[in-house]
Amino acid sequence: MKIGIVCYPTFGGSGVVATELGLELSKRGHEIHFITYSQPVRLELLSNNLHFHEVHVPEYPLFHYQPYELALSSKLVDMVKLHDIQLLHVHYAIPHAYAAYMAQQMLLDEGIHVPIVTTLHGTDITLVGSHPFYKPAVTFSINKSDAVTSVSDSLKKDTMRLFNIEKDIHVVPNFIDLEKYQHSFTDCQREMMANEDERIITHISNMREVKQIPDVIKIFYNIQKEIPAKLMMVGEGPEKESAERLTRELGISDRVVFFGNSSEIDRILCFSDLFLLPSQTESFGLAALEAMASGVPVISTNTGGLPEVNEDGFSGYLSDVNAVKDMSANAIKILKNIEMLNQFKVNAKVQSQKFDLHSIVPMYEAIYKETLKNF
Ligand code: GMT
Numbered sequence: 001m002k003i004g005i006v007c008y009p010t011f012g013g014s015g016v017v018a019t020e021l022g023l024e025l026s027k028r029g030h031e032i033h034f035i036t037y038s039q040p041v042r043l044e045l046l047s048n049n050l051h052f053h054e055v056h057v058p059e060y061p062l063f064h065y066q067p068y069e070l071a072l073s074s075k076l077v078d079m080v081k082l083h084d085i086q087l088l089h090v091h092y093a094i095p096h097a098y099a100a101y102m103a104q105q106m107l108l109d110e111g112i113h114v115p116i117v118t119t120l121h122g123t124d125i126t127l128v129g130s131h132p133f134y135k136p137a138v139t140f141s142i143n144k145s146d147a148v149t150s151v152s153d154s155l156k157k158d159t160m161r162l163f164n165i166e167k168d169i170h171v172v173p174n175f176i177d178l179e180k181y182q183h184s185f186t187d188c189q190r191e192m193m194a195n196e197d198e199r200i201i202t203h204i205s206n207m208r209e210v211k212q213i214p215d216v217i218k219i220f221y222n223i224q225k226e227i228p229a230k231l232m233m234v235g236e237g238p239e240k241e242s243a244e245r246l247t248r249e250l251g252i253s254d255r256v257v258f259f260g261n262s263s264e265i266d267r268i269l270c271f272s273d274l275f276l277l278p279s280q281t282e283s284f285g286l287a288a289l290e291a292m293a294s295g296v297p298v299i300s301t302n303t304g305g306l307p308e309v310n311e312d313g314f315s316g317y318l319s320d321v322n323a324v325k326d327m328s329a330n331a332i333k334i335l336k337n338i339e340m341l342n343q344f345k346v347n348a349k350v351q352s353q354k355f356d357l358h359s360i361v362p363m364y365e366a367i368y369k370e371t372l373k374n375f
Pocket of ligand 1 (some may be wrong): 011012013015017055113121122123128151174206208210281282283285286287361
């Protein structure tokens, strides 16, 4: 199949999933065209069946806001015609499904039929989409898509509850390329980051408010009072500065490393003992899955899709949002007992195998085939 993929090309989970999906589909013989405003961060190698087309939005002083959706829909029309793209898979209802629908209508005018598959990733539904201002556009974009998928059952339920949806939503969980994480626990230069007696705790996110960054710091503060430990904070975002301030106030800045964005997540996870994800809401929690695939147990909240990813008492523990005491106690319990820690590390890997890309990507292929057949 010839498939056009539209996504946010950034470090966020949706961009990562879309990119990994395109890479795997191209390996499986499909011709993939990424159509975005910049090359997706994990899309390093292009080939004869893996292409990237940049959407340019010309600066025009008359416009207070430059019209990205317009530029995207025009680019989609051009690319579908130029490369005979058969189907558009867009990640996020707004603005991508919205722009794709416009492109579909423009193409229809020329007698070209292209179906749209929309994947919901969360923030457009739980945070942005439910804002009354965007609600009509999100509802319209979902209902006009030819097939809709969501990354967890919880997100599907939220979507059905918050919007007037006439479409069936297929749950296709996020996935992981397990081969990427097949390192041994001894070859990751752990000694560069911590002493042998120290445990390494990691958090990875775009450090937005929803990630409850102060809770990450407070949980770590409680851990290091009981066990020698270091905290690795990976990612950039609006909460980063206040987090750095909080570590100084708590007198633990010498134990916390702020990395910024990194394309070496697997290397950092390789030397980690525990992953913290105390989010206020999370439709899936791809970072938790990446941690588990690296054999890192997860202390998370029980919100949104997280219970579908992290199994309480097996791959880690789940707690209520903001239950810092509970999350600290669970973390300390795992970290204090080396046998228990090693067992949780093994379990985390086992749990991640449920999300093996080899079993999930065919679900998307089946949806594409079905959509093309019915279109
Ligand atoms: O979590 C974010 O802020 C980034 C956002 C994104 O657009 O990548 O993540 C959402 O999509 C990911 C991939 O499906 C999910 O793993 C995240 O849970 C989801 N974030 C939220 O629901 C807050």
